[in-house]
Amino acid sequence: MSIMRENDEKLESFMAITQLNDEEVCxxxxxxxxxxxxxxxxxxxxxxxxSNIGPAxxxxxSLSSSSLLASPLARAPSPVAAPILQEVPLPFFLTLPVNxxxxxxxxxxxxxxxxxxxxxxxxxxxxxxxxxxxxxxxxALVPPPQDxxxxxxxxxxxxxxxxxxxxxxxxxxxxDDALRxxxxxxxxxxxxxxxxxxxxxAGFCRDTLSSPAVVEYLNESLxxxxxxxxxxxxxxxxxKLRVSTYPFIGLLSQFxxxxxxxxxxxxxxxxxxxxxxxxxxxxxxxxxxxxxxxDVQDRASTRALRExxxxxxxxxxxxxxxxxxKQVRELAEQxxxxxxxxxxxxxxxxxxxxxxxxxxxxxxxVAERARExxxxxxxxxxxxxxxxxxxxxxxxxxxxxxxxxxxxxRFALDDKIQAIYDFVASLESLEYHxxxxxxTFPKKVxxxxxxxxxxxxxxxxxxxxxxxxxxxxx
Numbered sequence: 001m002s003i004m005r006e007n008d009e010k011l012e013s014f015m016a017i018t019q020l021n022d023e024e025v026c027x028x029x030x031x032x033x034x035x036x037x038x039x040x041x042x043x044x045x046x047x048x049x050x051s052n053i054g055p056a057x058x059x060x061x062s063l064s065s066s067s068l069l070a071s072p073l074a075r076a077p078s079p080v081a082a083p084i085l086q087e088v089p090l091p092f093f094l095t096l097p098v099n100x101x102x103x104x105x106x107x108x109x110x111x112x113x114x115x116x117x118x119x120x121x122x123x124x125x126x127x128x129x130x131x132x133x134x135x136x137x138x139x140a141l142v143p144p145p146q147d148x149x150x151x152x153x154x155x156x157x158x159x160x161x162x163x164x165x166x167x168x169x170x171x172x173x174x175x176d177d178a179l180r181x182x183x184x185x186x187x188x189x190x191x192x193x194x195x196x197x198x199x200x201x202a203g204f205c206r207d208t209l210s211s212p213a214v215v216e217y218l219n220e221s222l223x224x225x226x227x228x229x230x231x232x233x234x235x236x237x238x239x240k241l242r243v244s245t246y247p248f249i250g251l252l253s254q255f256x257x258x259x260x261x262x263x264x265x266x267x268x269x270x271x272x273x274x275x276x277x278x279x280x281x282x283x284x285x286x287x288x289x290x291x292x293x294x295d296v297q298d299r300a301s302t303r304a305l306r307e308x309x310x311x312x313x314x315x316x317x318x319x320x321x322x323x324x325x326k327q328v329r330e331l332a333e334q335x336x337x338x339x340x341x342x343x344x345x346x347x348x349x350x351x352x353x354x355x356x357x358x359x360x361x362x363x364x365x366v367a368e369r370a371r372e373x374x375x376x377x378x379x380x381x382x383x384x385x386x387x388x389x390x391x392x393x394x395x396x397x398x399x400x401x402x403x404x405x406x407x408x409x410r411f412a413l414d415d416k417i418q419a420i421y422d423f424v425a426s427l428e429s430l431e432y433h434x435x436x437x438x439x440t441f442p443k444k445v446x447x448x449x450x451x452x453x454x455x456x457x458x459x460x461x462x463x464x465x466x467x468x469x470x471x472x473x474x
Contacts, residue, residue, distance in 0.1 A: 009245055010037045016197040017229060018044045038239055148174030151231035155194060159226065163205045168192075168215055168224040175233045178225035183254040186293050188262070188282065190218060192226040193238050195246035200268035204247045211271040221282070222251075249274065251281050255292050373433065381426040385419060388412050395461040402469050405429040413456040417446055420455070424467055432469035439463055 011026055014037055020026050033040040145151050153172045160167060168190075171178045175191070182189035192209065195201055208214060218224050227234025229246070241250055241261065249265040262281040265274060282289075387410050388394045397420065399407045409423055420437060424430060437446040439460070445468065446458060455461065 007035055010035055012197070013037060013195070013229075013246075014040055016195055017041050017235065019230075020044070041235075146232050148176070148231075148233045151233055152225070152227060155226055155228045155231070155234075158196075158228070159194070159205070163210050166210050166212070166215055168209065168218045168226075170224055170226045173225070175225060175227065175237055178223060179252065179254050179259065182223045182252070185223065186289065186296060187223050188221075188285065188289075189252045189254065190222045190224045190278070191237065191248075191250045191252060192224070193229055193234050193241075193243060193246065193248040193250075194226055195229045198246040201247055204268045208269060208271045208274055209247075214271050214274060217275055217278075222278070251278055253285060253288075255288065369433070373431075376433075377426050377428065380422040384422045384426060385412075385415065395455060397455075397460060397462070398464040399424055399427075399467060400464060401427070401429055401467050403429060403431070411455055413461065414454050416451060417453050417455065417458055417460075418451040420460075420465065421451065430467070432467075435467050435469045438466045438468050440466060 007030070010030060011023065014030060015021065015023070015026050018026070018041060029044065030037070030040050033043065145154055149172065152170070152174065156170045156172055159170070170192075171181065173181070178191075179189055194205075227237065229235055229238060238248065241248070241264070243266070245266045247267065249269075251262045251264070253260050253262055262285055263277050265277055390410065393413050394410050395413055396408055396410045399409070399420075401407070401424075405427075407423075407427055407429075411419060411423075417437070424435065424437075438444060439446075446453075446460075450458060
């Protein structure tokens with residue numbers, strides 16, 4: 001590759017990364033840094049990335065150039081490697097234009113987002129497809145988020161919107177997390193560094209990376225991670241891998257905390273070449289993968305055996321404790337049952353004694369009540385006037401008791417209602433101490449306030465009287 005061609009590619013990469021649009025200014029910045037792309041980008045962006053520095057602070061295990069060179073499977077340095085020179089401070093006459101260009105870049109980015117929404121609202125629905133694709137192309141220039149996981153998801157979303165959803169299953173995580181997952185799953189990690197501005201990017205993504213054969217092979221055999229060169233994660237990885245052109249494909253392995261680059265492909269390559277290179281690298285790496293997986297399985301078997309032994313020991317201890325607790329519980333339950341049995345026997349004896357007392361009291365009460373009723377019958381019978389002979393001045397009254405018994409008696413019309421009460425109280429079939437007289441039709445009750453009325457005054461000639469009693473007074 002000629003020096004002129006190499007410098008043109010560095011200028012194109014520098015403008016894509018920094019988003020500076022003035023070629024003369026960018027050429028001057030690169031010239032000041034002896035066309036060292038990484039040092040020029042560090043000067044403009046001020047992020048301090050250097051290929052000779054290890055993983056960034058606060059980030060997990062990362063791929064460094066020293067680890068790549070130390071691994072027996074690491075690739076050789078790029079044929080045209082940028083010399084590492086001492087950083088030269090940016091001249092004062094370039095400081096102000098660079099700062100102005102950075103401010104214009106931010107303003108341009110915000111303008112693109114606003115323009116996308118405005119155009120979508122103003123353009124008719126039938127024309128939105130063409131305009132939408134143009135806006136998406138412009139939106140591709142918007143820098144991705146600097147959070148690694150958000151940047152990865154941003155790249156996946158833009159890739160699907162631009163080239164369709166038939167694509168490799170890119171991991172929506174940071175590069176470090178993707179490498180960690182590859183190590184845990186004992187799989188190789190394919191990394192794709194995406195440069196939207198490069199002339200070969202669109203054809204490679206559309207024809208190679210979205211090829212059905214490539215997509216099926218990658219999704220079945222590898223873990224795939226992709227990143228936009230404008231994101232910090234992808235830019236740092238491209239610096240460590242010493243990427244010289246785009247698109248870039250790298251196949252990485254991570255075993256025993258060491259990362260190795262098994263193969264790399266740059267530029268717009270065909271699907272067949274991509275698959276052949278990956279297949280060859282995987283074939284070369286096969287024995288190591290088999291040994292690593294066997295080692296993991298051995299460790300897993302040993303750990304499972306130890307866990308099984310610990311589990312059996314724990315189960316044995318638990319069984320012993322359960323037996324002891326069962327014995328204690330059974331003794332406590334037996335004592336509780338004995339106490340309950342004694343308590344029940346004591347309560348039953350008390351209840352029986354109370355019942356006997358209640359029965360005796362009830363018998364006494366019934367006997368007393370029977371004695372009182374007998375005395376009352378005698379007394380009422382004696383107080384009852386003699387039954388008169390039939391005459392116009394007499395009437396016969398029918399009395400119906402609560403038990404259905406019917407009794408008849410003749411009374412003089414001038415007899416008091418008290419005489420009817422005395423007659424009813426003298427009946428042997430009456431089982432109630434208190435009662436009252438009532439007629440059925442019309443319904444009328446003759447209580448104690450009517451005792452002084454005569455039968456004629458009360459209108460009871462030749463009628464039927466019902467005896468009403470309170471059940472609780474039996």
